[in-house]
Amino acid sequence: MTEESSPSKADWPQWAWRDSGWWLTAIGAVIAILVILYPLLGTYSLRVRLLAGLASLLSPILLLVIIYLYRVAGVIYKRVRGYDHLHKLTEQKSEEIIRSRDTITNLLGELIETRSVEIEKVQYFKKHLGLLLKKRRGLNLEVGNEVRVIDMTDGSVMGVFEISEARRTHYIAKSSGSIDAVWLGYIHGTGDGESYAPPNTAAISFPKDVNQHE
Numbered sequence: 448m449t450e451e452s453s454p455s456k457a458d459w460p461q462w463a464w465r466d467s468g469w470w471l472t473a474i475g476a477v478i479a480i481l482v483i484l485y486p487l488l489g490t491y492s493l494r495v496r497l498l499a500g501l502a503s504l505l506s507p508i509l510l511l512v513i514i515y516l517y518r519v520a521g522v523i524y525k526r527v528r529g530y531d532h533l534h535k536l537t538e539q540k541s542e543e544i545i546r547s548r549d550t551i552t553n554l555l556g557e558l559i560e561t562r563s564v565e566i567e568k569v570q571y572f573k574k575h576l577g578l579l580l581k582k583r584r585g586l587n588l589e590v591g592n593e594v595r596v597i598d599m600t601d602g603s604v605m606g607v608f609e610i611s612e613a614r615r616t617h618y619i620a621k622s623s624g625s626i627d628a629v630w631l632g633y634i635h636g637t638g639d640g641e642s643y644a645p646p647n648t649a650a651i652s653f654p655k656d657v658n659q660h661e
Contacts, residue, residue: 460518551602555649562586562652564594564618566644571634576626578608580618580650588613593653594620598627600647605630608650 564586568579578594588594588610596605607624630645644650 459522460515548601555597555599555602555651558597558651559649564588564650564652566596566648566650567617569634569642569644571640571642576606576608576622576631576634577611578618578620578644578650580610580620582616582618586652588618588652593623594650595653596644596648596650598645598648603627605645605648 564583565581566578567581570577570579578596580588580594590610590613592610594608594610596608597603598605605627606622607626608620609623610618611621612619633645634642
C-alpha cells in the first residue's frame, strides 16, 4: 500500500476586530448608500430615521459576522470533505503499526530462543543497578558482552547492562546505559536491595562484535 500525504490542517478562523479607521469608513459608506438610494429619508419620522441610523452603525458588525460565518463554513466544508481521506490514512497507519509490532514480536521470539538469559535477581547497590543472570547451556558470555532487558509487550528497552563477572553458575551484569524511569522509580520506592525483573521482560545478550558494529 502506497503511503499518502496528510491533508493540510483546516484551522478555525480567528475573530478579529477592525481598527477605528475601518469602522468609520464602513459606517460612512453605509450612510452614503442610504442617502443615495433613499434621498427622501429625511422626510420620514424621527423613529424611522433613528432606526436607519442604528442600522447604519450596526451594519459593519453584521458584515464582519457574515464574513466570519463564511470562513467557518469553509473550514467545515474542508473538514467534512477530508474525513474520508483521513479515515483511510488512519487505517493505513494502523495496519503499518500492526505489521511493525508483528515484526518486532517475531524478532524478539527468535532472540529469546537463541540469546535470552534468565534473570534470577535484580540488585541495587550504591546507586547502581545490577543483574544476577543464570548461565544457560549452549550460550557462553564473556566479560564486556552487552545484555538488554526488553519489554516483550512493545519491544522497548528497559535497561542496558554489561557483563562484568562470569562465575561458575551465574553472570553478574552492571548497568552501562539508561534504565527505564518507571522501573528505576519502583526500585527506589521499595528500598529493597534485591528484587525480581519486571513482568513480561526478557534479558537478551549481544556478543562483543555485535556491539562494536552498532
